[in-house]
Amino acid sequence: MFSDIEIGVFIDELEEKLQVIDENLLILEREPANQKVLQEIFRAAHTIKGSAGIMGYEKMASLTHEIESLFDKIRENEVQVDSEMINVLFDALDALNTLKGEVTGEKVDINIDEVLANLKAYLGAASSAPTSPPLTPPAAPPAASDPAQHQWQPLDDVLETVIREAEVKGFVAYQILVQLDAGTQMKSVRAFLIFETLEQMGEIIRSSPAAEELQEGNFDLSFELIILSKEDADQVHNTLMTIAEVSDVQVQLVTTLQSAPEQAETAATTASPAKASDSGPPPVKTVKTVRVDVQKLDNLMNLVGELVIDRTRLNRFAEIFESKYGSDDLAESINEISNHLGQVTGDLQEEIMKARMLPIAQIFNRFPRMVRDTAQKMGKEIDFIVEGKETELDRNVIEVIGDPLIHLIRNSIDHGIESPADREKQGKPRAGKLLLKASYHESHIVITIADDGKGIDPNIIRQKAVDNGLYDYDTAARLSEREVLDLIFAAGFSTAKEVSDLSGRGVGMDVVRTAIEQINGMVEMESKVGQGTTITIRLPLTLAIIRSLMVTLGDQVYALPLANVQETLRIDADEIRQIGTSEAIVVRERILPLLRLSEHFGMGSSQADKLFVVIVASVEKRVAVVVDNLLGEQEIVIKSLGEYLGDIPVLSGATILGDGRVALIIDSRGITQEAGIIDEG
Amino acid sequence: MVKTANDEMQAVVFQLNEQTYGIDINSVLEIIRMEEITEIPRTPDFIEGVINLRGSVVAVLDLRKRFGLPAREITAHSRIIIVQVGDITFGMIVDAVQEVLRIAKDIIEPAPAMVNGVDAAYIHGIALQAERLIILLNQSRILYQHETDQLANLNVS
Numbered sequence: 042m043f044s045d046i047e048i049g050v051f052i053d054e055l056e057e058k059l060q061v062i063d064e065n066l067l068i069l070e071r072e073p074a075n076q077k078v079l080q081e082i083f084r085a086a087h088t089i090k091g092s093a094g095i096m097g098y099e100k101m102a103s104l105t106h107e108i109e110s111l112f113d114k115i116r117e118n119e120v121q122v123d124s125e126m127i128n129v130l131f132d133a134l135d136a137l138n139t140l141k142g143e144v145t146g147e148k149v150d151i152n153i154d155e156v157l158a159n160l161k162a163y164l165g166a167a168s169s170a171p172t173s174p175p176l177t178p179p180a181a182p183p184a185a186s187d188p189a190q191h192q193w194q195p196l197d198d199v200l201e202t203v204i205r206e207a208e209v210k211g212f213v214a215y216q217i218l219v220q221l222d223a224g225t226q227m228k229s230v231r232a233f234l235i236f237e238t239l240e241q242m243g244e245i246i247r248s249s250p251a252a253e254e255l256q257e258g259n260f261d262l263s264f265e266l267i268i269l270s271k272e273d274a275d276q277v278h279n280t281l282m283t284i285a286e287v288s289d290v291q292v293q294l295v296t297t298l299q300s301a302p303e304q305a306e307t308a309a310t311t312a313s314p315a316k317a318s319d320s321g322p323p324p325v326k327t328v329k330t331v332r333v334d335v336q337k338l339d340n341l342m343n344l345v346g347e348l349v350i351d352r353t354r355l356n357r358f359a360e361i362f363e364s365k366y367g368s369d370d371l372a373e374s375i376n377e378i379s380n381h382l383g384q385v386t387g388d389l390q391e392e393i394m395k396a397r398m399l400p401i402a403q404i405f406n407r408f409p410r411m412v413r414d415t416a417q418k419m420g421k422e423i424d425f426i427v428e429g430k431e432t433e434l435d436r437n438v439i440e441v442i443g444d445p446l447i448h449l450i451r452n453s454i455d456h457g458i459e460s461p462a463d464r465e466k467q468g469k470p471r472a473g474k475l476l477l478k479a480s481y482h483e484s485h486i487v488i489t490i491a492d493d494g495k496g497i498d499p500n501i502i503r504q505k506a507v508d509n510g511l512y513d514y515d516t517a518a519r520l521s522e523r524e525v526l527d528l529i530f531a532a533g534f535s536t537a538k539e540v541s542d543l544s545g546r547g548v549g550m551d552v553v554r555t556a557i558e559q560i561n562g563m564v565e566m567e568s569k570v571g572q573g574t575t576i577t578i579r580l581p582l583t584l585a586i587i588r589s590l591m592v593t594l595g596d597q598v599y600a601l602p603l604a605n606v607q608e609t610l611r612i613d614a615d616e617i618r619q620i621g622t623s624e625a626i627v628v629r630e631r632i633l634p635l636l637r638l639s640e641h642f643g644m645g646s647s648q649a650d651k652l653f654v655v656i657v658a659s660v661e662k663r664v665a666v667v668v669d670n671l672l673g674e675q676e677i678v679i680k681s682l683g684e685y686l687g688d689i690p691v692l693s694g695a696t697i698l699g700d701g702r703v704a705l706i707i708d709s710r711g712i713t714q715e716a717g718i719i720d721e722g
Numbered sequence: 723m724v725k726t727a728n729d730e731m732q733a734v735v736f737q738l739n740e741q742t743y744g745i746d747i748n749s750v751l752e753i754i755r756m757e758e759i760t761e762i763p764r765t766p767d768f769i770e771g772v773i774n775l776r777g778s779v780v781a782v783l784d785l786r787k788r789f790g791l792p793a794r795e796i797t798a799h800s801r802i803i804i805v806q807v808g809d810i811t812f813g814m815i816v817d818a819v820q821e822v823l824r825i826a827k828d829i830i831e832p833a834p835a836m837v838n839g840v841d842a843a844y845i846h847g848i849a850l851q852a853e854r855l856i857i858l859l860n861q862s863r864i865l866y867q868h869e870t871d872q873l874a875n876l877n878v879s
Contacts, residue, residue, distance in 0.1 A: 347777050597760060642763030680779045682762070682772065685810045685865065689764050695772060695779045703760040703772050703779055 050229060050258050051092055052144055057259070058085040059137055060406055062108075066130055067409045073122035083112040088259070089137070100153050101140045104133055107160040120163055129159045131410070191218055191291065194249050194265055203246055204269070204295060212243065212269040213294065215277055220263045220289035229258035234284055235266075242277060243270025267295065335436065338397045345390045346678035349586065352386045353675070353699035355379045394582065398433035401479045401486075404443045405430050408450060408477060415454045422461050422472035423454060429479035434486045438580055441560050442488070445553040449490050449576055450477065452550075457494030457574050467571070469493065486582060491575040497568040499525040526566045530554040558659065558710050561587065561604055587679060589696075589706070590655065591672035594639045598704040599668070600677050600696055605709035607656040607663065609671055614650050626665050628656065633665040634716045638707075641715070642691075657709050664716035679706060691715065730826045733858060734803065737818040739791045744823065744849070744856045751804040751811065753819050756796055770815060775804065782813035788864060789840045807862045814864065823856070825849045830858065 062085050065078045072078065090105035108130065114120040133156050142149040193216050196204070204214040217239075221231055232255035239245055245252075247267040250260045270277060274292045281290040359372075359379040366372045405427050416423040458464075458473030465471055476491040502525050503517040511528070512520070520528075530550045557564045561581050568574040581587065581604065589600035590609070610628070617624050617635060624635040633656065640646045647669065655666045677696035682689065682705075693708035733744030734753070759771040759782055768787035772779050782802055786793055799818035804811065833845040846860040 350777070644761075644763065682779060683781055683810065683812075685781045685812050686762065686765065686769070686772075689762065691764060692762070695760070697774050697777065697779070701774050702758055703774050705760065705762065705772075 047226060048096075048144060050227075051096055052141070053257060054092060054259055055089060055141060055144065057257075058089050059134065059141070061085040062134055062137075063410050064406065066127060066134065067413060069122060070124065070127045070413075076116070079112055079116050083109060083116065086112065088261075091261070096144070098140065098143055100151075101137060101143070104137055104140070104153055104157065104160075107157055107164070108133055111160055111163055114164060126163060129156070129163070131414075132156050133160060193218075193293070194247075196267075196295070200247055200267070204267075207269045212271060213273075214246075214267060214269050215274060216293045216295050217266045217268060217277065217281070218263060218289075218291040218293075219266065219281065219287060220291075222286045222288045223262060225262065225286045227258075228260065228262075229256050231284070231286055232256060232258070232260070232264065235281065235287070238280060238284060239266065239268050239270075239277075242272045242280065243268045333396070335397075338393065341393050342397065345386070345393055346586070346680075348386045349390060349676065349678055350697050350699065352379075352383050354701070355382060357699045390586065394435070394586075395433070397435055398582075399436050399439055400430060401432045401434060401439065401488075402430040403439055404446060405477065405479070407443075408446070411447065412450060412454065412475065415451055419454060420460060421454060421458055423458060424470075424472040424474050426474065426476045427478070428476065432479035432481065432486060434580065434582060438486075438560055438562075438582075441556055442578075442580065445556045445564075445578075446477075446488070446490070448550075448553050450475070453490060453492040453494065453574065453576075457492040457496075459495050463495075482579070486580045488578040488580065489575060490578075491573060493573040496570040496573055497526065497529070497566075498570050502526070502528055526568060529566065530564070561602060563604070586676055589675055589677045591675050591704070592653070592655065592668040593670040593672060594642065594668060595644050598672065598698060598702065599638075600675075600704050600706045601655060601657060601666075602693075602706065602709060603674060605657050605659060607658045610654045610656065610665075612652050612654050614648075614652060617652075626654065628665070631663075633663055635665045635667060636712065636716045637667045638712075639667075639669065657707075657712055659710040659713040662713040662716065664713045666712060677704070677706070729828070730824050731830075733823050733825055733856070735820045735823050735856060736801070736803065736816040737799075737820060738785055738789075738816050739794075742820070742854055742856050743816075744825065744858045745803065745805065745861055746846075746858075747822060749805050749807060749861045751806050754802050754804065754813075756800045756802060756815070773802070773813060775811075775813075778811070780804065780811055780813055782815060783864075785814045785816055785864075788814070789844065791840070805861055805864075807865050810865060812865065823851065825851055825856065825858075833857070 062082050065081045065085075068075060068078050069082070086105045086108040090102050090109055093099075093101035093105060111120065111130075115122060120126075136151060136153050136156050139149060139151050140153075207214065219235055221228060225231055236245060236248075236252065236255075245266055245268050248255060249265045254260060255264055268277070274294060278290050278292045281287055281292075355375075356379050359376045362372045362375050408427065409425055412423055412425045453475055454473075458475065459467070459469075461471040464473065474491075474493045476489065478489045478491075480487050480489075499522050503512075503520065506512045506517050506520075506525075506528055507514050511517075511531070530553070554564055557578055557580070563579045565577045565579075566574065567577070588603040590603055590606050592599050592601060612626060616626055618626065618632075620632075624637075625632050626635050627633075635654075637646060652667050653669070653671050655668060655671075657664055657666050679694045680696055682692065682695050691708055691711045692705050693711075694706045695703050696706060698704050732747040734747050734750050735742060735744045737743075754775075757773055759773055761771040762769060762781075768783050770782045770784045772781050774780075784793075794817065796815075797817070800815060801819045802813040802815055803819065804813045829851065830847040830849045833842045833848055835842050840857070844859055844863050846858040849856045849858060
C-alpha cells in the first residue's frame with residue numbers, strides 16, 4: 042500500500058496535470074496546430090499514465106494511455122483536430138476527474154468504455170500504429186534510459202554570464218544528470234536530498250525541471266542540474282552516488298569559453314570588479330519552497346493576533362508613561378521600543394498573511410472550461426478573457442468566493458450575452474466578450490465580471506418589483522437606477538423570462554450577496570442597456586484582522602467594521618424625525634432609519650441633546666446608528682464568540698482590547714436588516 | 723475494602739445559595755477570580771457575558787440565574803469555574819469554591835425531582851459524605867438545557 046503522503050503527492054500531481062490538460066485543450070480548440078499545446082497535453086497525459094500505473098489505478102492509466110497515443114498521432118500529423126474530437130477529449134478529462142475519486146477514497150462508479158471507444162475511433166482512423174498495452178509501467182523517457190546519448194539542455198545567455206562570472210572567482214560549473222532507480226517511490230524526497238547534498242558542495246544555478254517541480258515529484262526518473270562548485274567532478278559524482286536510490290550520475294564540465302570566446306572575454310572584464318568584493322556564490326538562486334500545513338499557518342496567524350493585541354497595550358502604556366513623566370529618557374525609550382515593536386509586528390503580520398495567500402488562479406482556472414460548456418449549451422459564442430490570475434488572497438476567502446463567481450459568470454452567459462444572431466443584428470461581433478478580472482485596490486481585492494451583452498433594463502426590473510408586490514407603481518418609478526439594480530440581489534428575484542437549466546430559478550443573486558457579505562465583502566452591479574453589465578466584488582485581503590471604528594455604549598466598547606462605516610455625524614436631538622413608530626434622520630436629502638443601539642440592545646436609553654451617529658451601510662441598506670461615544674479607528678483581531686453562544690444576529694464576533702477587555706464586533710448586515718424590520722413594523 | 727480509582731470520583735466542591743455542590747474534576751479546566759465581564763446583548767438572562775481568558779473569548783454564565791435561585795451580589799469569595807464539555811469551554815459563577823473531594827461512587831444516590839429549588843435535570847446525583855450533602859451537577863446539562871429552554875420560549879412567543 043502507499044502511504045498518505047505518497048497518495049497526497051500523487052493527487053497534487055494529478056490535479057495539476059488535469060489542469061494543464063484542461064487549459065491546453067481550450068487553447069487547442071482555437072489553435073489546432075499549436076505544437077507547444079500538443080506537447081503539453083501529451084506530456085501531462087504521459088505523466089498521469091505513469092503514476093496511475095504505478096499506483097494501480099487501471100482505468101486512469103488506460104484512459105491517459107489513449108489520450109497520449111492520440112496526441113502522438115496528432116503530433117505526427119496523422120490525425121486532424123476537430124471540434125468533435127475536442128468534445129471527446131473533454132469527456133475523457135471529465136472521466137479522469139471522476140476517477141480522481143478512486144484515489145481520494147470515494148466510491149467511483151463510472152464506465153469508461155464509451156470514452157475509450159471514442160478515443161480509439163480516432164486512433165483507428167490513422168494508420169494502425171502498434172499500441173502498447175495500457176498497463177505497462179511507464180518506461181523512463183528514452184533520453185534518460187540511455188545516458189550516454191543524453192542531450193543536455195542548452196544554456197541561455199543569463200546562465201552563461203553567471204557561469205563566466207563564477208569562473209572568474211574560481212568556481213567550476215558542472216552539468217549533472219541524476220538518474221533514479223525505476224522503483225523509486227518518494228521521488229520528491231530523493232530530489233530534496235540531492236539538492237541538500239549538492240548545496241553543501243556549491244550552488245545550484247539551474248534545475249530542469251524546476252526545483253519546485255522536483256520537490257513535488259513532477260518528473261520522470263531523471264533530472265538535470267547545473268552547479269557551481271570548487272570540488273572536482275569525481276568528488277561530485279561519488280558524493281551523489283552515495284544517496285540511496287540514485288542509480289546513475291553523470292557529471293560534465295560546462296565550458297562557456299568555447300561557445301562564445303569573445304563574449305567570454307568581455308564578460309570576464311565586466312565581472313572583474315566583482316572580484317574585489319567578498320567572493321561568495323553568485324547571486325542567481327533557485328527558488329526554494331517548503332510545504333506547510335495550513336493549520337500551522339493558522340496558528341501562526343493567531344499568535345500574531347496576540348502580538349497585535351500586546352502591541353496596542355504597549356502603545357497605551359507608552360502614552361500613559363509619557364503623560365506621567367513627560368520627555369523623560371525612560372519614557373522616550375519605551376516609546377521607541379513600542380514603535381519598533383509596532384513596526385515589526387506589522388511586518389510579521391503582513392508576511393504571515395502573504396504566506397496564507399493563494400493565487401486566485403486556483404478558482405479562475407476552473408472557469409474557461411465552464412464558460413465553454415455553458416456557452417455551447419446555450420448556443421452562444423463567448424470570448425472569455427481572464428486577467429489577474431496571479432492576484433493573491435487569503436485561502437479562506439478563496440474557499441468562499443468560488444460558488445458566487447460560478448453563479449455570476451453563468452448569469453452573464455445566460456442572461457447577459459445575446460445569441461450570435463441577435464448580436465449580429467445589433468452590429469456587435471458574434472462572440473460576446475466576457476471579462477473576469479482580479480486586481481488589488483488598496484487593502485482590498487476587486488473582482489470584476491464584465492460582459493458586453495444586452496445589459497439590464499431598469500424598467501423591466503421596476504415592473505417585476507411591482508408584479509412581485511415589493512413596491513407599488515409610484516415607489517418603483519421613483520427608485521434610482523442603482524437602487525433598482527440592487528433589487529436583483531433581493532431574495533426570490535429573477536429576471537430571466539424563461540427558467541433555464543443553468544440559472545434563472547430566482548435563487549442565486551441573493552445567495553451570492555449573502556456569501557460575499559459573510560466575508561465582509563461587497564458586491565455591486567452596473568449596467569447599460571445594450572452595452573453590457575459589470576459586476577464588481579470587493580473582498581478583504583484577509584478575514585482575521587479588520588480595521589474597525591470603536592464606539593461605546595454605556596461602559597462597553599463595541600467595534601464596527603470600517604468597511605461598512607460610511608461616515609460619522611454629530612446631530613442634535615431635534616433633527617430626529619418621527620415616522621410612524623420609528624425614528625429617522627435626513628442626511629443629504631436621504632431619509633435614513635435611526636437605530637438607537639443602546640435601546641436596541643436593551644441597555645437603557647440616553648436623553649442627550651447631541652448624539653453621535655454612525656452611518657452603517659450593508660449593500661442592501663443604510664442605517665443611522667446612534668452610539669454613546671466614538672473612540673476612533675483600530676485594527677482588531679476577530680475572535681469567535683464560541684460555539685456555546687452560537688450565532689447572535691447582531692454580532693459577528695469579539696476582539697480583545699489593549700487593556701485586556703473584550704469588545705464585541707457589531708455585524709453591520711444584521712444591524713441594517715433589523716433596522717429594516719423596524720421600518721416595516 | 724480497597725477503593726480503586728474506578729470506584730470513586732473527584733469533585734470540585736463549591737457553594738451556591740448556602741448549598742454544597744460538586745462537579746466532576748475532569749471537566750474543570752481552572753478556577754479564576756471574578757474579572758470584568760463583557761455583557762452580550764440578546765442572550766438569555768443567565769448568560770453574564772464573555773471574559774478574556776488568556777486571549778480566548780469565553781462565555782460565562784451565572785449559575786444562580788441558571789438554576790433560578792435568588793440573585794446575590796458578587797463577593798470577594800465569588801469565583802468563575804472554567805468548565806469544558808466536549809469542544810465547548812465556558813465559565814460559571816459560583817458563590818465560593820471550597821475544596822476537591824474524593825467521593826465513593828457507591829454513595830451517590832439518584833436525585834429526587836427537585837433539590838432545594840434546582841431542577842433535577844441539572845443534577846447527576848446526591849452524595850452524603852462526612853455529614854455533608856453534596857449535590858453533584860451534570861455539567862453538560864447545564865450547557866445544553868438552555869437550548870431546550872430557549873426553544874420552549876420561542877414556541878411561547
